[in-house]
Amino acid sequence: MLNVSVYRYHPEQDQKPYMQDFQVDTGGKDLMVLDVLFLLKEQDSTLTFRRSCREGVCGSDGMNINGVNGLACITPLSDCVNNGKLVLRPLPALPVIRDLVIDMEQFYQNYERIKPFLQNDKPAPAIERLQSPEERAKLDGLYECILCACCSTACPSFWWNPDKFVGPSGLLQAYRFLADSRDTATEERLAELDDPFSVFRCHGIMNCVNVCPKGLNPTKAIGHIRNMLLSRGT
Amino acid sequence: MGYPVVVGAIAMSEALRKMSFEAIVIGGGGAGMRAALQLTESGLKTACITKVFPTRSHTVSAQGGITCAIASHDPNDDWRWHMYDTVKGSDYIGDQDAIEYMCSVGPQAVFELDHMGLPFSRFENGRIYQRPFGGQSKEFGEGGQAARTCAAADRTGHALLHALYQGNLKGGTTFLNEWYAVDLVGNDDGDVVGVVAICIETGETVYIEAKATVLATGGAGRIYQSTTNAHINTGDGIGMALRMGLPVQDMEMWQFHPTGIAGAGTLVTEGCRGEGGYLINKDGERFMERYAPNAKDLAGRDVVARSMVMEILEGRGCGEKGDHVFLKLDHLGEEVLESRLPGICELSRTFAHADPVVEPIPVVPTCHYMMGGLPTNIGGQVLYPESESESRVVGGLYACGEVACVSVHGANRLGGNSLLDLVVFGRACGLQIEKSLSEGFESKVATQANLDKAMARLHKLNSSEGGESISAVREELQKIMQLYFGVFREGESMQKGLQLLRDLKSKIDNLHLRDKSGAFNTDRIEALELQNLYEVAFATAVAAEERKESRGAHARNDFTERDDENWLKHSIYYPQDERIGKRDVNFKPATLDAFPPKVRTY
Numbered sequence: 001m002l003n004v005s006v007y008r009y010h011p012e013q014d015q016k017p018y019m020q021d022f023q024v025d026t027g028g029k030d031l032m033v034l035d036v037l038f039l040l041k042e043q044d045s046t047l048t049f050r051r052s053c054r055e056g057v058c059g060s061d062g063m064n065i066n067g068v069n070g071l072a073c074i075t076p077l078s079d080c081v082n083n084g085k086l087v088l089r090p091l092p093a094l095p096v097i098r099d100l101v102i103d104m105e106q107f108y109q110n111y112e113r114i115k116p117f118l119q120n121d122k123p124a125p126a127i128e129r130l131q132s133p134e135e136r137a138k139l140d141g142l143y144e145c146i147l148c149a150c151c152s153t154a155c156p157s158f159w160w161n162p163d164k165f166v167g168p169s170g171l172l173q174a175y176r177f178l179a180d181s182r183d184t185a186t187e188e189r190l191a192e193l194d195d196p197f198s199v200f201r202c203h204g205i206m207n208c209v210n211v212c213p214k215g216l217n218p219t220k221a222i223g224h225i226r227n228m229l230l231s232r233g234t
Numbered sequence: 235m236g237y238p239v240v241v242g243a244i245a246m247s248e249a250l251r252k253m254s255f256e257a258i259v260i261g262g263g264g265a266g267m268r269a270a271l272q273l274t275e276s277g278l279k280t281a282c283i284t285k286v287f288p289t290r291s292h293t294v295s296a297q298g299g300i301t302c303a304i305a306s307h308d309p310n311d312d313w314r315w316h317m318y319d320t321v322k323g324s325d326y327i328g329d330q331d332a333i334e335y336m337c338s339v340g341p342q343a344v345f346e347l348d349h350m351g352l353p354f355s356r357f358e359n360g361r362i363y364q365r366p367f368g369g370q371s372k373e374f375g376e377g378g379q380a381a382r383t384c385a386a387a388d389r390t391g392h393a394l395l396h397a398l399y400q401g402n403l404k405g406g407t408t409f410l411n412e413w414y415a416v417d418l419v420g421n422d423d424g425d426v427v428g429v430v431a432i433c434i435e436t437g438e439t440v441y442i443e444a445k446a447t448v449l450a451t452g453g454a455g456r457i458y459q460s461t462t463n464a465h466i467n468t469g470d471g472i473g474m475a476l477r478m479g480l481p482v483q484d485m486e487m488w489q490f491h492p493t494g495i496a497g498a499g500t501l502v503t504e505g506c507r508g509e510g511g512y513l514i515n516k517d518g519e520r521f522m523e524r525y526a527p528n529a530k531d532l533a534g535r536d537v538v539a540r541s542m543v544m545e546i547l548e549g550r551g552c553g554e555k556g557d558h559v560f561l562k563l564d565h566l567g568e569e570v571l572e573s574r575l576p577g578i579c580e581l582s583r584t585f586a587h588a589d590p591v592v593e594p595i596p597v598v599p600t601c602h603y604m605m606g607g608l609p610t611n612i613g614g615q616v617l618y619p620e621s622e623s624e625s626r627v628v629g630g631l632y633a634c635g636e637v638a639c640v641s642v643h644g645a646n647r648l649g650g651n652s653l654l655d656l657v658v659f660g661r662a663c664g665l666q667i668e669k670s671l672s673e674g675f676e677s678k679v680a681t682q683a684n685l686d687k688a689m690a691r692l693h694k695l696n697s698s699e700g701g702e703s704i705s706a707v708r709e710e711l712q713k714i715m716q717l718y719f720g721v722f723r724e725g726e727s728m729q730k731g732l733q734l735l736r737d738l739k740s741k742i743d744n745l746h747l748r749d750k751s752g753a754f755n756t757d758r759i760e761a762l763e764l765q766n767l768y769e770v771a772f773a774t775a776v777a778a779e780e781r782k783e784s785r786g787a788h789a790r791n792d793f794t795e796r797d798d799e800n801w802l803k804h805s806i807y808y809p810q811d812e813r814i815g816k817r818d819v820n821f822k823p824a825t826l827d828a829f830p831p832k833v834r835t836y
Contacts, residue, residue, distance in 0.1 A: 010751065010753065011753050012751050012753055038705075041705070042703075045704065045749055045757045046748065046749045046751075048754050048756050049756075050286075050290075051465055052286050052290045052291075052292070052464045052465055052466050053292065053295050053464045053465075054464065054500075055295065055498075055581060055585070056580075056584065057294050057295055058286075058289070058290040058291075058292075058294050058464065059290060060287075060290045074584050097435055097753065097754050099754075101754050103435075108287075115404075116400050116403065117350070117400035118350060118351030120349075124345075125345075127304070127345055128344075128348035128349070128354070128361065128362050129348060129349065130359070130361065131356050132356065133356045133357070133358060135356075136353065136355065139353045143386075143393060144389065144392070146289070146294075146392070147287075147289055177351075180351070180353070182348075183351075
């Protein structure tokens with residue numbers, strides 16, 4: 001039997017959130033945390049969480065698992081259970097809608113703020129825009145982001161200034177376009193990030209790197225943006 | 235702030251809040267977002283309604299690539315060869331006018347994705363990387379294996395879905411994220427005039443009125459116990475259409491992907507075999523050489539899946555239970571695996587506890603794709619087949635992507651063709667709507683009775699006092715489909731399965747919604763989804779039992795041969811009387827002679 005403690009909050013019924021304890025029979029298997037949630041939902045169908053692909057590519061089920069942000073679907077119990085106990089909370093720093101479901105509006109706004117789409121001021125050719133394998137390799141470690149918000153919600157700078165500091169996820173995406181040889185909006189992109197908060201609130205503590213379920217390195221990407229901003233002469 | 239609306243409290247005829255658009259797209263995956271982009275750019279007031287945030291849609295899980303004759307790997311590649319392969323792959327019940335359209339306009343659609351920012355992998359000359367996939371040939375099958383699948387490593391679906399979302403952000407598309415479409419609203423003429431939908435966050439139910447409604451709700455792989463599909467693939471569009479009395483086509487045709495990770499069901503791309511991987515049985519034998527001497531591991535998916543099951547049934551399966559085979563990749567070397575197949579390495583380590591760099595991946599055929607769906611024309615207009623040769627257009631209703639059956643996949647889809655299908659027909663759908671609305675398509679407004687009809691299912695669920703457990707009934711349904719309608723099928727056993735499904739109907743109609751609250755009520759959504767799964771499963775079962783031949787993915791032990799005399803046809807399931815009709819396959823491509831049916835070997 002596994003002891004699971006889950007954060008519960010229903011906006012129509014609860015004055016404040018509380019932790020609810022469950023016992024789950026895992027059959028001795030090293031289940032994924034998401035499988036445990038399904039077993040809990042069989043016990044109590046009101047338990048609420050997001051899920052979709054169940055293989056770590058859609059980014060729906062980011063949550064705080066025994067104190068660490070991660071994806072429930074690719075976190076096996078053997079990687080997270082302490083003393084036979086599993087504690088599940090919503091990702092921190094964003095408002096809770098219900099139970100493990102958070103309101104991600106601020107996170108998405110920060111993503112949109114960096115204009116996450118290719119911009120090129122030259123007319124498109126009749127075929128693809130050519131890009132060498134070396135140029136393309138610069139996008140590796142950037143384009144794989146799944147927008148799960150594990151990183152940004154683990155970042156104290158984001159906790160303090162979610163509306164001003166873009167956050168690790170948004171900045172990783174900003175660099176993804178700055179690094180793309182097909183994008184010509186470098187100057188405009190940098191100009192929009194050139195203030196004391198958007199980028200420079202990153203203090204390099206690398207919580208984002210520690211929790212990214214895709215093994216990406218936002219701190220490194222932020223470092224590249226910093227260098228671009230500094231060499232721009234501001 | 236506050237959550238004033240509790241859905242369960244809405245009385246039968248109480249007025250629903252209404253939102254109005256010119257066009258709505260239900261579904262925010264690849265097809266839905268491509269359609270939404272087209273519509274937004276055309277200036278029509280459009281909303282994309284999606285039950286998950288768009289980048290959580292199942293397109294994200296596509297791995298190997300998008301097949302298209304962009305002539306990058308081979309400068310002489312020709313879309314007609316791609317068309318030939320697709321027709322052959324479909325086992326000749328793909329519609330040749332639609333396949334011609336997809337293959338010929340495909341390159342434009344792929345280049346457009348590059349321009350939108352999709353980070354395709356590259357060749358040394360800077361062009362898009364293409365890899366070999368199953369069923370691909372040059373020179374109409376005479377020139378050997380082609381390499382036609384455009385890839386972004388093994389994360390092409392993720393890259394495509396994000397690029398499309400980004401394109402829509404740039405274009406200014408209106409999204410209703412985390413809204414769930416419950417049922418279509420039909421007017422007194424039988425035209426579709428929008429949908430009743432729930433805002434999941436608050437629980438509010440709204441009538442979203444539109445002149446054009448696009449179903450882009452994707453597949454329904456969750457009817458099976460073992461599937462590569464996401465939890466959200468519940469056939470919502472099929473369910474909604476069937477409840478409106480609209481027929482569906484070729485529902486017996488389900489693709490079992492040869493390489494799902496045994497136990498977990500997660501997909502391992504065909505690109506693994508394209509890059510040089512191959513399947514082995516417990517003796518270490520590369521058994522596909524026996525079943526498909528030429529194409530070997532790159533035969534059509536249906537052929538490979540059946541061969542694997544034969545190996546397992548004949549006692550040459552791997553593992554303690556002998557219930558899977560192995561996909562061998564280690565000979566490709568760490569460098570190739572980490573650069574071309576990084577996602578697969580990750581998935582295999584996580585879900586199979588096997589590192590492909592040093593050991594093979596345990597794999598088994600796993601439900602992957604619904605070839606059937608709502609019959610449409612090339613412009614995505616949903617058709618109501620009235621006889622084998624005649625169909626009428628259903629006013630106001632469109633479909634594209636996996637929910638549609640246009641049909642470019644026929645009885646078996648080729649790998650990499652689904653992503654092409656999404657973007658080509660998503661766009662075509664948008665173009666057709668633009669045209670129809672500019673020609674002044676008008677339909678009668680919905681009456682209260684029309685709305686009540688669309689609300690009936692939700693009302694019933696909301697007032698359930700007791701009844702069946704949602705998760706238990708879902709499990710029962712999935713077991714029936716897995717057991718009686720799998721890779722190999724047989725009349726007697728299908729009849730038994732069909733009876734079990736009939737018996738299950740009373741439970742489906744008597745689900746107990748324990749949670750009646752409004753805010754983010756996933757219990758309610760899951761109940762509604764389960765009813766859609768049932769609709770899909772039942773149509774599948776009836777069609778599968780009726781098609782008395784073996785063709786493409788539909789393999790029967792009691793009718794082992796293809797029967798072109800009787801079944802070179804689409805099957806049509808009519809929900810009113812649970813009857814199967816037939817519909818002619820299109821053999822009239824516009825620019826070349828049709829490819830006549832031939833014996834299909836690889």
